[in-house]
Amino acid sequence: MPRRERRGQGWLQGKFKGCGYRITSGREAILDVLSKSDKHLSAEDIYMQVHPKCPNVGLTTVYRTLDVLAGVGLIFKFDFGDGRARFELAQGPKGAHHHHHLICNNCKRIIDYTDFIDEEVELLNQTEKGLTKKYDFKITNHLIQFYGLCSDCVKK
Amino acid sequence: MPRRERRGQGWLQGKFKGCGYRITSGREAILDVLSKSDKHLSAEDIYMQVHPKCPNVGLTTVYRTLDVLAGVGLIFKFDFGDGRARFELAQGPKGAHHHHHLICNNCKRIIDYTDFIDEEVELLNQTEKGLTKKYDFKITNHLIQFYGLCSDCVKK
DNA sequence: GTATTATTGAAAATGGTCTCCATTTACAAT
DNA sequence: ATTGTAAATGGAGACCATTTTCAATAATAC
Numbered sequence: 001m002p003r004r005e006r007r008g009q010g011w012l013q014g015k016f017k018g019c020g021y022r023i024t025s026g027r028e029a030i031l032d033v034l035s036k037s038d039k040h041l042s043a044e045d046i047y048m049q050v051h052p053k054c055p056n057v058g059l060t061t062v063y064r065t066l067d068v069l070a071g072v073g074l075i076f077k078f079d080f081g082d083g084r085a086r087f088e089l090a091q092g093p094k095g096a097h098h099h100h101h102l103i104c105n106n107c108k109r110i111i112d113y114t115d116f117i118d119e120e121v122e123l124l125n126q127t128e129k130g131l132t133k134k135y136d137f138k139i140t141n142h143l144i145q146f147y148g149l150c151s152d153c154v155k156k
Numbered sequence: 157m158p159r160r161e162r163r164g165q166g167w168l169q170g171k172f173k174g175c176g177y178r179i180t181s182g183r184e185a186i187l188d189v190l191s192k193s194d195k196h197l198s199a200e201d202i203y204m205q206v207h208p209k210c211p212n213v214g215l216t217t218v219y220r221t222l223d224v225l226a227g228v229g230l231i232f233k234f235d236f237g238d239g240r241a242r243f244e245l246a247q248g249p250k251g252a253h254h255h256h257h258l259i260c261n262n263c264k265r266i267i268d269y270t271d272f273i274d275e276e277v278e279l280l281n282q283t284e285k286g287l288t289k290k291y292d293f294k295i296t297n298h299l300i301q302f303y304g305l306c307s308d309c310v311k312k
Numbered sequence: 313g314t315a316t317t318a319t320t321g322a323a324a325a326t327g328g329t330c331t332c333c334a335t336t337t338a339c340a341a342t
Numbered sequence: 343a344t345t346g347t348a349a350a351t352g353g354a355g356a357c358c359a360t361t362t363t364c365a366a367t368a369a370t371a372c
Contacts, residue, residue, distance in 0.1 A: 022338050022349060043329080058352040063329065079235040083360085084328060102293050111291055123279040128302065135267055136307035137258050143301045146284065151292035178318060178369055199359080214321045219360065239329085240359060 026057040040086035100144040106153035182213040196242035260306035
């Protein structure tokens with residue numbers, strides 16, 4: 001059988017242990033759900049997926065684990081304005097899979113986009129550099145979201 | 157006495173009425189607080205400031221008014237991760253006062269910055285244009301936040 | 313004025329998230 | 343393998359920002 005997932009899992013778990021946290025079955029299951037999904041999962045979404053496999057993992061643990069993971073930087077926490085937090089893997093030591101969001105104000109649909117125009121990356125770096133210098137602020141991360149109307153809603 | 161605020165207020169109220177909403181004393185007071193503050197106010201902050209002047213304005217009305225104002229685009233609603241929404245005037249028909257945020261992960265301090273480097277504005281425009289075309293998405297607004305450590309917290 | 317309709321406040325409901333604490337578990341040292 | 347200990351757990355309930363409900367009131371159109 002292929003060991004396809006071994007690497008990713010290994011890395012996640014390694015990073016996790018490296019930070020002094022213990023690997024438990026619940027945490028493993030949560031990491032597993034996160035790493036297999038490309039959606040923006042809420043705590044309850046994750047709980048719903050984990051629970052069938054590990055009925056002994058409670059919602060509280062999901063929240064706690066997500067908090068730890070976000071603190072370590074392994075996942076990102078988003079707010080899309082629907083009253084619940086959303087989570088996704090930061091994915092990869094090299095920042096692969098990084099993306100921004102388009103959010104439809106009408107139907108609340110969320111579109112991920114990863115295909116930055118070349119200058120966008122360049123400019124972001126410059127902006128970060130400028131801000132770091134000007135405000136003496138060490139930037140570790142950023143959030144960029146565009147709001148408006150998606151193609152479906154713009155027609156109405 | 158100067159009528160400095162007359163214009164802004166007039167514009168706000170005009171826009172408000174133009175959308176079919178009634179002008180009430182409570183709404184006036186809320187608009188007043190918003191237009192005189194340069195902070196990121198929570199619903200309760202606003203309530204606390206409005207209540208002394210208009211004891212008959214309840215928290216419910218503050219929430220409802222903020223919702224209407226945000227819907228019309230007169231104010232922006234932010235989430236800085238502290239569990240309560242923050243509001244501020246979109247300020248002006250020409251988008252003046254627009255700014256982005258630096259958020260300290262440690263002390264939660266929030267720094268506004270308005271002094272975009274020229275390229276940043278340019279890039280945003282290009283990015284918006286590109287996204288609009290590619291995803292057929294009508295962009296009306298954006299949110300940009302940088303996370304990290306402020307000068308005080310970086311020392312520790 | 314009067315009718316019409318939006319707006320209101322108070323109280324209660326909602327719902328996501330966190331706290332508490334007795335119990336269980338991971339894991340390093342034996 | 344066994345054990346000691348601190349970390350991790352989950353279930354119930356607390357918490358608290360935000361919404362809903364509904365009867366009373368106020369703003370506009372006529």
